Amino acid sequence: xxxxxxxxxxxxxxxxxxxxxxxxxxxxxxxxxxxxxxxxxxxxxxxxxxxxxxxxxxxxxxxxxxxxxxxxxxxxxxxxxxxxxxxxxxxxxxxxxxxxxxxxxxxxxxxxxxxxxxxxxxxxxxxxxxxxxxxxxxxxxxxxxxxxxxxxxxxxxxxxxxxxxxxxxxxxxxxxxxxxxxxxxxxxxxxxxxxxxxxxxxxxxxxxxxxxxxxxxxxxxxxxxxxxxxxxxxxxxxxxxxxxxxxxxxxxxxxxxxxxxxxxxxxxxxxxxxxxx
Ligand SMILES: NC(=O)C1=CN([C@@H]2O[C@H](COP(=O)(O)OP(=O)(O)OC[C@H]3O[C@@H](n4cnc5c(N)ncnc54)[C@H](O)[C@@H]3O)[C@@H](O)[C@H]2O)C=CC1
Ligand SMILES: O=C(O)[C@@H]1CCC=N1
Numbered sequence: 001x002x003x004x005x006x007x008x009x010x011x012x013x014x015x016x017x018x019x020x021x022x023x024x025x026x027x028x029x030x031x032x033x034x035x036x037x038x039x040x041x042x043x044x045x046x047x048x049x050x051x052x053x054x055x056x057x058x059x060x061x062x063x064x065x066x067x068x069x070x071x072x073x074x075x076x077x078x079x080x081x082x083x084x085x086x087x088x089x090x091x092x093x094x095x096x097x098x099x100x101x102x103x104x105x106x107x108x109x110x111x112x113x114x115x116x117x118x119x120x121x122x123x124x125x126x127x128x129x130x131x132x133x134x135x136x137x138x139x140x141x142x143x144x145x146x147x148x149x150x151x152x153x154x155x156x157x158x159x160x161x162x163x164x165x166x167x168x169x170x171x172x173x174x175x176x177x178x179x180x181x182x183x184x185x186x187x188x189x190x191x192x193x194x195x196x197x198x199x200x201x202x203x204x205x206x207x208x209x210x211x212x213x214x215x216x217x218x219x220x221x222x223x224x225x226x227x228x229x230x231x232x233x234x235x236x237x238x239x240x241x242x243x244x245x246x247x248x249x250x251x252x253x254x255x256x257x258x259x260x261x262x263x264x265x266x267x268x269x270x271x272x273x274x275x276x277x
Contacts, residue, residue, distance in 0.1 A: 007035065007151060010068035012061050012083045013075035014040035014049035017101055020130040021072060022053035024159030027132060039064045061086035065096065070151055073100040073110075077271045080105050084113040093117040097148040099138075099155065101125055103174050104271025107141045107167055119144045121152045124170055124178045125159065134160030135180075137173030171272070175265030183260055188213055 009031050011018040018038060025031040033054020039061050040046040046057045058064045065071055065087045075083045080102045091098070091114050099121045100110050107122045114120065123138035136156035140149055156162045165173060188209045195205030220227055235241040248254075 007031070007070060008068035009036050009155070010058075010064035010071045011036070011038035011040075011049070011055075012064060012071065012073050012087060013079075014038040014042075014045045014057075015074060016127065017125065017129070018072065018074035019049050019052045020127060020134070021074070021101075021125065021155065021159060022049060022055055024129055024132055024134070025155065026053055028158035030154050030158045035068075037064055037067045062090040065090035069096060070155065071096060071098045072155070073098065073102060075102065077102040077105050080110070081113065084110065088114050091115055091118060093119070093143070097121065097144065097151055099123055099152055103178060104171065104268040104273075106272050107139065109272070111141055111143075117143050119148045121148075122167060122170060123152070123156060124173045125156060126177050127181050129159035132159055135163075135177040136160060137163045137165045137170060137177065139165055139167035139170055171265045171268040172261075174268040175261045175263070178268075179264040180261075183257065184213060 009022075009025060011022065018040075022036050022038070025036065026033050034056075036053050036055030037058050038046060038049050038053075038055060039058040040049065049055065050057050056067075058067060061083060071087065071091070073080060073083055080100065093115050097119045098110065098114065101123050103124065105122070107120055110120050110122065111118055118141075120141035121138050121144060122141070123136055125134050125136040128134045129136070134156070136159070138152060138156060140152065144152070153162055153164075163173075188206070191209040191212070192202065192205040195208060196202055200208070216230070219225075219230055223230070231245075235245065
């Protein structure tokens with residue numbers, strides 16, 4: 001029996017990310033549906049979550065905290081303070097680990113709303129976690145011991161790859177892999193549009209575009225070779241690829257992606273400083 005098999009996992013908020021993580025925990029065998037519990041004031045969200053994960057629903061945030069060891073805060077950043085306010089009184093420093101996945105909210109701000117000495121992890125997963133191919137960066141607070149660090153690792157390893165980073169880099173993780181799926185969907189949609197423009201049926205164009213992005217990503221991950229080297233191997237002298245690359249470089253696409261990750265990172269920092277504007 002693994003060390004985490006007796007752990008119960010609670011969710012404050014039962015939306016998209018709570019569903020992705022709950023399903024990952026069950027699919028990977030880290031937890032059974034029996035060991036999951038969630039609270040969400042939106043009955044429809046809670047109903048969908050229990051159906052997707054096999055977990056239980058709770059009548060309040062405090063009931064979730066009382067029923068589990070790991071409390072995952074999966075509400076929008078603007079709701080974190082309220083959710084913690086409802087949960088804090090039931091939180092026991094010796095027993096619990098709290099994991100927040102809210103974009104931008106610093107460890108110190110979460111710790112300040114819990115009893116002194118609370119073990120807190122701040123994490124940034126992404127939506128491909130729903131398929132077990134997520135990418136998560138997380139930072140551990142001052143009071144996280146080795147056992148609870150292991151709980152956090154197992155949670156996110158159940159839905160993809162994990163990197164432990166200093167908290168100062170979590171906004172950059174948010175800008176890159178947290179928001180990144182949306183950037184890549186835009187590429188897939190645009191490449192498919194290009195195929196349609198050149199006469200391919202929409203369905204074929206989208207399938208070819210999406211498989212191309214997945215294949216290229218796997219080439220980077222599985223060969224360990226530099227993307228520039230892999231790019232060069234596609235690019236014949238005087239051929240088709242260099243004609244397209246030339247246009248992309250002239251359009252500033254490389255700079256646009258750097259700017260996009262920077263803008264998303266800065267927005268994450270802004271969320272953490274309490275500014276919504
Ligand atoms: N969607 C994404 O790609 C990612 C989102 N995140 C973070 O995850 C968090 C959740 O995002 P999503 O799952 O996309 O949002 P969502 O909107 O799908 O789910 C949030 C849920 O919280 C519920 N809620 C509102 N007030 C509550 C309260 N007081 N107590 C308990 N539940 C409450 C809502 O009814 C809703 O069902 C956000 O903080 C976001 O920054 C992190 C990584 C990726
Ligand atoms: O757009 C957002 O704020 C959230 C955080 C990372 C992905 N989605």
